[in-house]
């Protein structure tokens with residue numbers, strides 16, 4: 001595995017590819033989000049007012065909103081949320097094909113001088129994050145940019161690391177990690193699937 | 208999306224809507240920004256191959272490509288006699304050998320973009336061919352209507368003027384029909400093609416009868432030389448029967464808009480006070496053209512290589 | 514001169530018989546013939562027809578030898594089963610004098626593959642202003658009997674009347690390219706639904722029909738013969754039917770491409786399908802087939818029109834009209850007329866040999882396959898099928914509209930006065 005994951009969350013699982021199946025169930029996802037919210041409060045203790053959570057569509061956007069809601073619940077501070085569509089900043093358009101664009105929405109005051117935490121569901125090659133950083137550069141000049149991801153599955157292709165990780169999941173390159181969220185998919189769940197395997201319909205618990 | 212945009216019929220409803228939605232997203236993404244530039248097509252080369260003078264269309268495509276960070280080459284083949292010069296095919300193969308990823312072509316001969324598409328591997332975008340089509344104009348018109356009226360489904364559009372020679376009319380009839388609008392074509396019978404019965408549009412010779420019922424009036428440019436070929440007797444008679452003046456504009460519904468693809472013959476098909484009225488979207492159409500063309504270039508060039 | 518014994522050919526599609534060709538003539542027809550010294554050809558399953566006669570061929574020489582020459586066009590004709598072709602006058606210089614028609618005639622003799630019969634221009638330089646020296650061409654070595662400004666209509670009604678009258682003196686005929694020019698300014702394709710959609714200027718059927726209607730009235734008035742080139746519309750067939758019923762001495766031809774292709778071919782803007790008159794609708798194709806079947810249309814003529822690559826690999830509007838036809842004509846007729854049951858092989862012989870030869874007053878062609886007649890004949894295998902490959906054509910040009918199309922029939926052998934110009938599907942010179 002290329003580079004060990006940052007120790008922002010304690011990972012007790014053994015190294016090596018994860019067994020296929022549901023990795024996180026709905027209660028797990030809620031627990032992981034809560035934990036990340038606590039870590040954010042801890043790290044940004046004196047700067048919560050500065051904080052903007054910016055989700056990367058598709059699933060980073062609802063994740064950012066949830067995270068913000070939990071931070072607010074735990075700290076009492078309202079948190080600004082935004083989304084940044086990275087499609088037009090991708091460097092792999094040729095490989096992935098075109099996709100419909102999604103909204104880019106920033107807080108009314110913009111992001112200049114603020115602490116932006118990018119939020120995404122899965123951290124894999126790091127290319128999405130790089131595109132998001134490029135997009136942010138065209139949108140303003142934050143004081144600092146950090147990264148929060150629900151799942152870090154390794155296999156980075158760029159020198160990018162997450163500041164907040166919900167769960168480290170060692171995978172093989174051929175596997176895919178599918179995050180489903182109630183807002184976009186009707187259910188909260190994280191699964192590891194084998195290349196041939198259909199997205200849904202597998203059974204067996206990985207934890 | 209297909210690899211090329213040669214005519215409005217290349218877009219089904221899903222694709223056409225995708226173009227309009229993408230244009231709206233791009234426009235929103237760039238609104239209020241200092242840097243009106245996206246890195247999307249960095250390293251791609253777009254050639255503007257123009258066999259006819261059309262500064263506004265060329266600049267619109269050029270701006271669209273540049274805002275997506277593509278390299279742009281303007282190749283003006285106009286002026287030099289085509290019969291003596293390099294053939295379209297040789298030009299196409301040369302441009303491709305130089306590494307062009309997309310060719311935007313404006314040509315006086317109907318079908319030239321189709322032929323080009325059969326000779327090159329990259330994408331071809333029709334920027335107007337003869338009296339055939341001008342699909343990006345129709346897209347920007349549809350975009351403009353949707354922005355002004357909030358919808359296209361069921362919108363009643365009158366297209367008035369020289370339908371026979373108009374590539375704008377052909378593309379709009381097809382695209383607007385695809386998107387659920389209802390089109391009525393209004394012209395003297397001499398300026399409607401034989402075979403128009405097969406088009407998905409109503410036909411009328413009477414502008415005054417149609418105007419009160421429509422949400423959009425799109426005026427087509429009428430060239431004075433049509434007079435000498437007896438398509439109509441005089442400019443005066445034409446504008447009296449088919450021109451849009453303040454009196455006619457007054458019968459339009461409150462929300463109705465007036466469009467023109469430009470360049471206008473003020474006083475001929477459209478009166479100056481109509482062109483400058485609040486109903487007029489003529490200036491807006493120009494700006495929308497860039498967003499729509501960015502969307503087209505992104506959707507054609509952003510795709511996986513075939 | 515060697516003699517040939519053709520074994521088991523079905524004459525006009527009838528029962529198998531043997532044909533003995535000797536000294537340029539058919540010496541005998543019968544069962545189980547034998548002849549010492551004769552080369553024997555096994556023609557089992559093959560059909561024998563009289564050598565085909567084309568009333569309408571563009572051989573491009575003199576002037577555009579890069580597109581076709583008399584020799585290459587003759588070879589294409591022989592491979593298509595023809596023994597005589599009429600070379601249209603729109604060369605450069607125009608075949609409007611005895612000198613030019615004799616030159617073309619001589620080039621044909623030298624090539625020796627088919628009888629090349631020059632067509633004389635009706636007007637000087639095809640300009641439609643004054644008559645060319647029609648009598649001088651008729652009296653020349655080329656013995657011109659068919660006169661045409663083909664490519665351009667003799668649109669001036671007074672001039673057309675005079676031409677019709679004048680050629681009566683030597684039993685000539687004016688072959689009219691029926692196209693009212695004021696109705697076809699800038700025309701690119703058939704005017705209808707498809708031209709409206711494609712944005713190509715329309716060529717209305719009425720522009721052809723108006724001239725045919727006028728000309729049959731003129732021909733009747735002056736008691737002259739009229740031949741109508743490449744009839745392309747259902748309305749034209751109706752007018753011809755009406756004129757023939759009235760006793761007008763009018764004949765007409767249809768091209769293979771108008772029997773098969775429609776204006777749908779224009780949809781890809783490939784100029785190989787640009788032709789004048791243009792490809793028409795399904796309804797026109799049906800009417801033309803029936804008109805040919807019932808004899809309203811007398812003949813199939815190819816309008817073989819070779820064009821150099823640069824004249825076809827360009828924008829539709831700039832491309833020159835015309836398509837190759839000689840090598841596939843018989844196959845198209847088999848496909849559209851025989852295999853549809855509209856015409857039997859005797860009918861094919863009539864429309865592609867007997868009648869065209871009669872219209873052109875061509876002695877020695879279009880004769881019955883009978884003892885004593887000139888040995889001009891073609892052997893074809895109706896069961897063969899093949900895909901057209903333009904690169905394999907004998908014509909110098911490649912503008913075949915049938916590229917990639919599978920067609921029936923194969924010309925196995927062609928004999929011109931007893932000499933094989935084609936054997937086993939290969940030209941002999």
Ligand SMILES: [Zn+2]
Pocket residue numbers: 663664665690742743789790
């Ligand atoms: Zn002709």
